[in-house]
Amino acid sequence: MYKISIEELKDKAYNIRRDLIELIYRAGSGHLDTSLSLVEVWLSIVHSDFYSLDAKNGEMKNRDRIFLSEGHACPVQYMINADLGYYPKEELLKGFRKPFSPFGGHTVRNLKYGFENSNGSLSIGVWQAYGNALETSNNVFCIAGDGEFQEPTSQGIFSVPLNLKPLGNFTLIINRNRLAQDSEVDLGPIKEVAALYNWQTMIVKGHDFNALGSALQLAVEDKDRPTLMICDTVKGYGGDPNHAGKLGHHGKPPGNDEEYQAYLAGLEAGRRN
Amino acid sequence: MEYTEKISLRVAFGKALVKAGETRTDMRVFDAGTKNSTMSLAFERAYPDRFYTAGINEPGMLGLATGLAMDGKPVVACDMSVFLHHAYAQIRAAVRQGKGLHMIIAATHTGIAVGPDGGSAHDITDLARMRLIPNMHVLTPVDGNQVNQAVQYALDNPGFYYIRLNRPAVPIFTDSDAPFEFAKAHHLADGNKITIVAAGDKAFTAMEAAEQLGDGVADVIGISTLEPLDTDAIIKSAEKTGRVITIEDHMYVGGLFESVAGVLARSRPTPMERIALGRILTTSGEPDELARIYKVDLQELVERCKQFIDG
Numbered sequence: 001m002y003k004i005s006i007e008e009l010k011d012k013a014y015n016i017r018r019d020l021i022e023l024i025y026r027a028g029s030g031h032l033d034t035s036l037s038l039v040e041v042w043l044s045i046v047h048s049d050f051y052s053l054d055a056k057n058g059e060m061k062n063r064d065r066i067f068l069s070e071g072h073a074c075p076v077q078y079m080i081n082a083d084l085g086y087y088p089k090e091e092l093l094k095g096f097r098k099p100f101s102p103f104g105g106h107t108v109r110n111l112k113y114g115f116e117n118s119n120g121s122l123s124i125g126v127w128q129a130y131g132n133a134l135e136t137s138n139n140v141f142c143i144a145g146d147g148e149f150q151e152p153t154s155q156g157i158f159s160v161p162l163n164l165k166p167l168g169n170f171t172l173i174i175n176r177n178r179l180a181q182d183s184e185v186d187l188g189p190i191k192e193v194a195a196l197y198n199w200q201t202m203i204v205k206g207h208d209f210n211a212l213g214s215a216l217q218l219a220v221e222d223k224d225r226p227t228l229m230i231c232d233t234v235k236g237y238g239g240d241p242n243h244a245g246k247l248g249h250h251g252k253p254p255g256n257d258e259e260y261q262a263y264l265a266g267l268e269a270g271r272r273n
Numbered sequence: 274m275e276y277t278e279k280i281s282l283r284v285a286f287g288k289a290l291v292k293a294g295e296t297r298t299d300m301r302v303f304d305a306g307t308k309n310s311t312m313s314l315a316f317e318r319a320y321p322d323r324f325y326t327a328g329i330n331e332p333g334m335l336g337l338a339t340g341l342a343m344d345g346k347p348v349v350a351c352d353m354s355v356f357l358h359h360a361y362a363q364i365r366a367a368v369r370q371g372k373g374l375h376m377i378i379a380a381t382h383t384g385i386a387v388g389p390d391g392g393s394a395h396d397i398t399d400l401a402r403m404r405l406i407p408n409m410h411v412l413t414p415v416d417g418n419q420v421n422q423a424v425q426y427a428l429d430n431p432g433f434y435y436i437r438l439n440r441p442a443v444p445i446f447t448d449s450d451a452p453f454e455f456a457k458a459h460h461l462a463d464g465n466k467i468t469i470v471a472a473g474d475k476a477f478t479a480m481e482a483a484e485q486l487g488d489g490v491a492d493v494i495g496i497s498t499l500e501p502l503d504t505d506a507i508i509k510s511a512e513k514t515g516r517v518i519t520i521e522d523h524m525y526v527g528g529l530f531e532s533v534a535g536v537l538a539r540s541r542p543t544p545m546e547r548i549a550l551g552r553i554l555t556t557s558g559e560p561d562e563l564a565r566i567y568k569v570d571l572q573e574l575v576e577r578c579k580q581f582i583d584g
Contacts, residue, residue: 108369108371109343109369109370109371116343117343117370118366118369118370118371119366120366120369121362121366123332124332124336124362124363124366125336126336127332127333127335127336127337127339127340127363128336128337128339128340128343128366128370129340130336130337130340131336131337131338131339131340131341131342131343131344132340132341132343132344133340134325134337134340134341134344135341135344135346136344153332153333156330156332156333157333159328160333163326163327163328163330164325164326164327164328164337
């Protein structure tokens, strides 16, 4: 299932969360809550047996690809790619959200660093990712938010197997943390709609490496249909338990040392459990 | 004015795609449910495996085309201009992927020349919208031959291009083997009293006006590349004539007039006039009828040139 053990993955998740909390607290801005909700999802993809990457040669022709459509989650992308060895973590800590650095407030395409797409406005990356998968035999994953599917242009992607063609190498992952910037969100019958348009669909526990690994395996094994993986996650997972899963913390970093310590305490408590 | 034949710029575009496809086997063409209007249908018939239709879905088409360009293919995305309003965010997002991409956006049915389909179908702000996007080259070929050459040029030189292609037949007056000179204006007539700067299919109208005004009166500059603009040619002509008038099938806001005015205001302040559409919502009518109603036709150009010169 994975190139490394589940225990090693859990250690990575802990370290990534700790570094994300520090990164965003230090920067004074950034979307910590969304990033924390995607740690296991992202780690599962890049450490799956099948996943092809070369951190020393980001532009490698036969690489698998992750498009991040909900671009405000870029800190988790930045931190995991540092861990994979695309660049030193110190470069990220120094450059995050700074002028002309490769680590802006939303991703800027940079294949050397493993960033497939420049992102921003929601719904655009979903279509770019599908277009990117049209003529490659490599796997293309697109990570999108559940709030993003309030955009009608995002919802349109489900009809693409009918209107263009079905692609077996494409997997759409919806990060269902049920919280958008200003309100709760409900995906509604999106899974059923996708199934009617002949997608392989699944609902996955988004913080469970075993569940994620099995689901990703099924996704890449289906060569005829695109896959929709709805990953149930908690916004702010593994941080301050008083914030996790609650509205009102979108894009808000820990505001002072006390809040920062509350995030770290939540992280440690989560590790003990 | 003498010319051998007329061809609609969109018909010339369809032919140019097919011709380019003979050697450029890597290029891909997308359309959003308008292939028999944009003439990308000709390409689909010739190379069905290299053509994609996104359905009536402009944002989706632009996203898909961008994604395939990110996979290393030169892509051409075709649509009727007015519908590309739906995909403006996607066009901006495409350019944000970086200069390594190779994308050509071809817009047919521009301006009031679309005619009887009515104001909802008249795109008279496309040039302004595209000029606002960094790294977007904005091309307005002056006739069918230049459309063919422009398509070839854009395919040979990676980057982002917008090509404006009008529907009505336009006289062919350039040589078929004259190359597309990117960012270079066409010097179409020599004169000393007034400079006429014309974009796209209005270049022929400007030449007709020059003929009516008489030998040596109008210096005519045809614009096939609006962005980046051939500022040297405009400044040089303005220095010679001391008067500049522009003509375009586009709103004056953000189009040719303001481009030229912006250059001259900084480098060579020169009295100017404009033949362009105002900030208006247009109506239905035959193209010639609308050009008369909105005063963007040959007759208006000639009269305004005379008044300007007599000033």
